[in-house]
Amino acid sequence: MNNFLLKIQLLFVFTAAVLFTAAPAWTQSIDEPTVNMDMVNTFIEEGIERSQIMDMASYLTDVIGPRLTNSPQMYRANEWAAEMMESFGLQNVYQHEWGPFGRGWELTRFAMHAQSDQTYFPVIAYPKAWSPGYDEAVSGEVVFLEITEEKDFDYWRGRLEGKFVMIAEPAEPQLHWDAIARRHTDESLLRLANATQRIATGQQGGQSPNAAWIARQQAAYERAQFLMEERPLAILDESYRGWSGQVAISGATLPAPPGTPWGERPRPHQIDAPTPVPQVSLAREHYGRIFRMLQHGKTVELEMDLRVRFQEENLMGWNTIGSIPGTDPDLKDEFVVIGAHLDSWHTGTGATDNAAGSVVMLEAMRILQEAGVAPRRTIKIALWSGEEQGLIGSREFVETYLARPEGNPASPSSITRLDGYDKFSAYFNVDNGAGQIRGIYLQQNDAVRNLFRTWLLPFADWGTETVSWANTGSTDHVVFDRVGLPGFQFIQDPLEYFTLSHHSNMDTYERLVPQDLMRNAVIVATFAYHTAMLDERLPRKPGPELSAN
CATH class of the missing domain: 3.50.30.30 (Glucose Oxidase; domain 1)
Incomplete structure (x- = not known):
């Protein structure tokens, strides 16, 4: 072989290697959604066979204990969560300071x-x-x-x-x-799957005070x-x-x-x-x-x-943030967020509300790291404080980085778009207790129905396949939805959440079901990964009038 042909071959091999390492091997589009089963199987193996979720849940609930916003225990939980993120290899880990909230x-x-x-x-x-x-x-x-x-x-x-x-x-x-x-x-999931605007509106509405x-x-x-x-x-x-x-x-x-x-x-x-x-x-x-x-x-x-x-030494609240950076040169500045609130009330140890969601998110990020994902978009984790006092931490995050609502925050007449608004793809939340994920609420965004249904296909054997058009409220995804950004809460098995543990002295480690939490982390990792790999950001439903910053 002459030197010229040898140089050409070497150049081709080098170029192919660069393309392989610099670009993700798998992508998808909203119009033609698919599932990367090789990656999902890796998530399942890591999340079920080598789970760390119950050890994290025990430390957060038994050792740190209840986490009232701005209390010493809350700050210890923020610091512990940041340490866990760094131990997983997450980057850009920091405490997003917001407030002032007030005394702990x-x-x-x-x-x-x-x-x-x-x-x-x-x-x-x-x-x-x-x-x-x-x-x-x-x-x-x-x-x-x-x-x-x-x-x-x-x-x-x-x-x-x-x-x-x-x-x-x-x-x-x-x-x-x-x-x-x-x-x-099956009957209750069918009712969710068949939810309509009339049903969803009836769930939210109410009569005027008499x-x-x-x-x-x-x-x-x-x-x-x-x-x-x-x-x-x-x-x-x-x-x-x-x-x-x-x-x-x-x-x-x-x-x-x-x-x-x-x-x-x-x-x-x-x-x-x-x-x-x-x-x-x-x-x-x-x-x-x-x-x-x-x-x-x-x-x-x-x-x-x-x-x-x-x-009263520190009146500011903290949200704990970490990232897996994106790798696509054109999309790496865009981001997907998974999150849960880290704060709790003080009678129990805040296990189902919401240590469960917090450790699910931490474990999902650990699974993604162990799987060696190279997401096109950045994947962020956010563990909020101030949720129990009115979604304050997540709202402050939105108003710092994404959008500022004008008028009534619960139903803004318009919003001022910030730098992150056009880089944001979606937010996924877990905060309905410790029960297994059985599907997802569309938050009345029907444009993602086929996409989410496709991503749930690998978990049909777990009974996780319901996609509901309905709204669900009262937790952190709402603050994203209010400003016209895609924010979603998963459908979960109720277990004892609203009958025993919610906000009570019974909200302890013993209320957690290991298999449910392990599966939830795998499902969240799957949604975060596939959202990050899309050609497009998730579609947005019509929202408040926008104005540029």
Whole structure:
């Protein structure tokens, strides 16, 4: 072979090698969707045979524990998540600082005991977040505050100091006739698959408040304002859901006149907010027992040891972000985001809400890295804070990098487009408990139906194949959808989420099902990878009027 032909052959081999390494070996388009089964099988092998998800879930819930926004535990969780991302080899790992949110709150000690002339029992109860505490245990009599007319305020004025105040009659006892845990059935999945605009709109809509409702809200406001003035030892109510020792809870509240928009109500975490009266929720069984003892004319004394720590050194919230960089020269600046909220309430350890979603996302990124993916677009992971206080962390991310809504954030009249708006492809969210993914909500974006249905085909044997036109709300994908960007939440098996664990002291590691979480991570990795490999960004449904930055 002469030197000229040898040079030509060497040049050809070198060029082919460069093309092979510089360009992805597999792509697809929205009009002709396919599945890279070799890659999906790699994801399944890595995610099922060598999963790290339960070890991460245990550390996050058992070691770090509950993660109230801006609490020391929340910051520790942010730092741990960043360490995990870096250990997987993710790049551009950082804490996206947003806010100011306000003060953090940490429960350092709590116990409650009930005593009468005939009996004693320890009380199952939890203080509401951002309740103030005491330097030592306090004791006082329990009273039931019944306000039906104006003169009742005059009767109770000056009589509540040093008292524990019950503010409502207990719920009627109920037995567990229905199973606490359940999976989706063929019938329930069929209803989701057949969802229409009429059904979806009916799920979201509601009647205007009537006069009776407005009167109840006014009475509740006047009572709350009265209690703020009288300053009893604590306000007592019962768990807002559940029996058998379950205590479902959120944060302490401050009085707000009826009609005050949700986003404008005062919050005790705000640095300039007034100090609320300590607020404690009791298990329904114990709340009911104390109430009935009062009805029998018995005096009930409570001793409460409530100690808390407020964190005011850092008023800013953090979202933890990491990336797998894109490799396509024309598309690498575009990006796909997978995410879940890392924050939780404080009674349990935030396992199903939402350590489950957080470790699914971390494991999905680990799977992608171990599979050696070379995505055309960048794949980002975002673990949010402030979700429980109103999707604040994810909203701040959107308004920092993607778009700023004008007018009502929940239904903006227009948006100002930022630099990332035209580089964004899609956001995928997990935050409906720890149940297995059974499909995905289209969020009324029918243009991706065929695409998503195709990507679910490998998981038919897992019972994961439902695509629902319907909207679903109340979690972080909503803030993307509101500004006209594709944001999606997966359909998940309910398990015990809304019957037992959600926002309750039962939300612990024991509520997690390993197989479900492993499969979820594989499915999320598959959606992230295939979205990143498309020729186009995901199509967008009609949204608010756009204006350039």
